[in-house]
Amino acid sequence: AGTRDAIAISTELNDIGVSLSTSVERDGSRLGMTVLTKHLDKAMEIFGDIVTKPHFSAEDWGRVTDLWYTQLERRADNPAAVASVVRNAALYGPDTPYGHPSSGLLDTAKAITLDDAKRHYADVYRPDQAVIVVVGDVNRERLDELLESHLGGWIKPSTPPPPRGSAPEPLTSRPEVIVVDRPDAPQSVVALCAPGIKASDPSAPLLDLVNAALGGSFTSRLNQNLREDHGWTYGARSSFVETRGVGTFVASAAVFTKVTAAALREMVREIDDIAKDGLTATELDKVRAQDLTDMIQTNETVGGLSSRLLDLALLDLPPDFDAAASKKRQAARAEQLASLAQAHLDTKRMTIVVVGPKDQVVPQLRALDRGQPVLWTPEGQPVR
Structure with missing residues (x-):
């Protein structure tokens, strides 16, 4: 340069x-x-x-x-x-x-x-x-x-910028169970995924609270079940991925291959439970406190603050978005969160992705009764 x-x-x-x-x-x-x-x-x-x-x-x-x-x-x-x-x-x-x-x-x-x-x-x-x-x-x-x-010498060209394409909508038809073969792997990566929401959606801040209880921290339901109760993984997490268009919901973990299907059953159970009953009073208090802690940690360094401001710019959100979102989260009611969890966490609409040895995981996955698993390549293409 x-x-x-x-x-x-x-x-x-x-x-x-x-x-x-x-x-x-x-x-x-x-x-x-x-x-x-x-x-x-x-x-x-x-x-x-x-x-x-x-x-x-x-x-x-x-x-x-x-x-x-x-x-x-x-x-x-x-x-x-x-x-x-x-x-x-x-x-x-x-x-x-x-x-x-x-x-x-x-x-x-x-x-x-x-x-x-x-x-x-x-x-x-x-x-x-x-x-x-x-x-x-x-x-x-x-x-x-x-x-x-x-x-100052960075001059705008006389030609108009290329049009910014609209963010893609999720597909309405997709496989129920996808397997990527990793022969002889002792662990499988398992994931449940579905369309989420736009970062600008008014319900996005409240869904952050739902996710914090489900899989957003060490003490969340998914991690307590798969790691602490069963010892199948070092960590299980979930998130609503922030994007300008419709993002994704993802729950994932790396588990022992022999318990691939069992781990997925437990993940489905935890998601179904929070979708059915919402958060407990104890969980609501905890995730509200966690929200404040996360806000402080994000903004306590110049690097963290600048990175977050760039996040917001790329998402077409204003610089004060997080402050308003945190106020909304602190005022959240249990019934609001229960309604949102029910609307956005339907495991029947979720696609299962497993990266592991197909000879061991496919028979397990068939027992889940979610359709025939299909094989894909690591580059995201169906195996022909």
């Missing part, structure tokens, strides 16, 4: 203790840095070059894509990552923005050229599409000077 190659950028940032990070996600991408305030000017100079004057050299492209292909190849050895790829492909369809993994697929990744990357960057990474978040000991006047000095 600018007058620096990749090595020079890395060296100069390291010399002043800057941590640079990038990510690509379902609803957008990020470029960020953490820096001591006294080095902010120098760091912003380099940051500005990265954003406005990228090199896209053939040498860097070859190095980066080799690393990328290796990461995609290794993903097949990570059963939790495979389960994530498969469940999203099953819920949304493999060729949609939410069904296709943001990290890519090996076959299609190798078809992307350097010219494709240059063209995409020019079309998409532009100032009229960017949100800048700064958290730290810097006032607005000083910040404006830095932004003008180091990003």
